[in-house]
Amino acid sequence: MKRTYCILLALAASTPGAGCGDEGTGGGGQGVTLPCYPADTALADGDPDELYAASDIPRFDFRLRDETWAELQANALEEEYVEAEACYRGSRVGLLGLRFKGGYGTLELCYDEEKELPCPKLSMKVKFDEYVDGQRFYRQKRLNFHAMMRDPTRVHERITYGLYRDMGVVAPRSAWATLHVNGEPLGLFAMVEDIDGRFTKNQFPDEPDGKLYKAAWPISDDPHYYGEKLETNEEEEGTSHQRFLAFAEDLAISEGADRLAALSRWTDVAELQRYMAVDDAILNWDGVTTFYAGADGSSANHNFFFYEEPTSGTFRLIPWDLDNTLSMGSFEYFGQVPHWTETPEDCAERFPIYRGTEEVYAPGCDVLFSALNQDLEGYRSAVRDMLEGPFSEGRLEAEVDRYAELIRPSVEEDPHGLQLLDWRADLDVLKRDLSGMRARMERLLDDAARGD
Template sequence: MRMTCCISLALALSTLSAGCGEEAAENGGRGATLPCYPPDAAVADGDPDALYAAVDIPRFDFRLHDETWAELQANALDEEYVEAEACYEESSLGLVGLRFKGGYGTLEMCFQEPQVLPCPKLSMKVRFDEYVDGKRFFRQKRLNFHSMIRDPTKLHERLGYDLYRDMGVVAPRSAWATLYVNGEPLGLFSMVEDVDGRFTENQFPEDPDGSLYEAAWPVTVDPGYYAEKITTNEEDATHDRFIAFAEELAATEGAERLAALSTRMDVEELHRYMAVDDAILNWDGITTFYVEEEGSAANHNYFVYEEPSSGRFRVVPWDLDNTLSVGSWRYFGPVPHWTETPDLCDEDIPVLDGRSHVRAPGCDVLFSALNQDLEGHRRAVRDLLDGPFREGRLEAQVDRYAELIRSSIAEDPRGPRPHTWAADVANLRRELSEMRSRMGGLLDGAARAQRGD
């Protein structure tokens, strides 16, 4: 049953846009907006690095018929695009597709009882070529605006993705933006690069045309599983390499399983990925295998790219709003670390105060292969602690990014109060030391395990 509070939110926003008086009527029923000047041709082929590295917060305006805006919000779960006129920094982007987006925690929960007002804002997605073939924005076909409702600091995605890239792991670029619909402010959002064909062209320029999968793991030989997960090359892909990967892992153990993993993935890169994943307390990422209703378990919040020439697989992180929070991570305290294999692998472990159950990640075939190389794990953790995660460096990034978004936080009608946000940022800054200490403990534990202590 859809939640009445979110329908009320939709109606309230519709009323705001419709309540612009004669100016709205003169615009054919549209709400009042700031002027949107002729298009800037340069933004279509602009450098994406310049967009995400900007030293200010860009503004995006979307103009919809009031009825369309109300219907879009009331049917947010459908995640279907509607027509919208878009502006970027007062330059017209013309007609685009606009919709809401999100997973269970950022969209579906907003329409479930008995929670009360869990979602002050919803994430949105723009598709620039939905109605005009070939249209691009800074060479991108799509752009994500994440609501950050699970992140009190509004810094997690930028900090997390930066850390992955600093460790040589391919990851989306991100920044921030403010959104307006029919002249009414929706507030501050995280602006995140879409992981799609344009992303693979940019990140894998020498091997750009491979298959991209969302949350696919080498756990089955069923091609239908991979067909449901693929997001590029949908019509041509056979999934043979993914199936062979799953077969090889299932048929081996111990050192032989590590060797099988090494033929399909760059193990050193995977260790660097896991070092960052551990450091940012990514309890909702690839190590968390949620138990599903039929009894199986699956992880999420990542992409896998299959390089066409080498046949190797690369993991790309996604959805980091739940990271960098010691308090949230403690809800997963009973779960063994991925380098540990418990005696009972079929045990359902309660997490989130019993609201969900997971399986130990060390029982997974891929992680059981990776934990055969504990020295590689230790090297990656040391490199992280001596480099991007060293004392003082991340604190300086927190200070710099917080200053960048401070005024936008103060102006956000659906965001945290400035003093509350400032306290949460200060708390994150303090908790970075605890996160480093935890990583040091993992480093010592890996050393003891390698010695057989």
């Protein structure tokens, strides 16, 4: 069993099996469970827009048996749901599934006994219908609570997902919440909409029942590659990935302008150009352009979804996991990797990142990006629209100030968070960085104009 030194969450002295309406105290008598009143039936069919409106910071209370909570922490890497009773704003939600969540850079590192990375809190995921068929919460089956381990400002996901949406790119909604387990405060979390079948029905009402793939890129001729990454429609007998396979083949066998034409047959190129304008602006160094090199010469990017519209066959790119963005300092770890609009002479060359701990391939060698490179003026037009609109001077800085005012009390009360002075200093750095990011994109346009 892995050690749990990195989970600094005290167990409450609760009665095993108690419902979330019972009060209890944790270590030192500090934790108190919010009284949980009868279920509010309106929660199931509530408007998700209201949940993510960020007009205040709601509180979730979870109650588990002490032994269940201990086992969940000890076996967090398994990412298996356990039973928990939940309350939201003092109203009973009901029995649901609760687990930890994360990837290599978060959950796995927290349980690496050699590196002993301290993890005061971990991201969590809720599944409302894990034990109660058909149970919903604001019309959702699942909900993510991100610990914001790589975001000292606590505002990255709210701002970046909003920026994608402002540019006409489908992206999940995000707000904040505070979590308590058995009366013990876990602190402030980003509350992020899950990308699942409910999400696709909401975002693609005219094409709601297509296939959703997590981190599948059009680079393989192996149907098992796409099958392993399928997130919806798994129950369909004889599920086929022929469209994704054809998409990949179309890109692979074409070159130059023909490759752009192939990309146009399978995607909305203008939407991809807007996606990349935002992706570049927010310095998303751990997203679609980062092709990590495997020991066997393979490459893989992550932190995105592709949705296949069932009628049109169009593939829509959706961003995910954006806490690593909006930081000029972090972007420096990306090293000297060529921009995706550049194609090096040697596409087998590997570029060190993270101070040499990882290697990546140049994104400009990828078939999708080499296709998108054939219409760089379309991309630059998207950058101009962004700089004149949602990324214009002062706009995001005002958002930072507004959101900071909203979450300040929760940041101050977070038992595993930053000191308030440090948090405010990080916000000041972010606002300075926003100015630098804007200037970087403007230089990109100036360099392109000189090159033309």
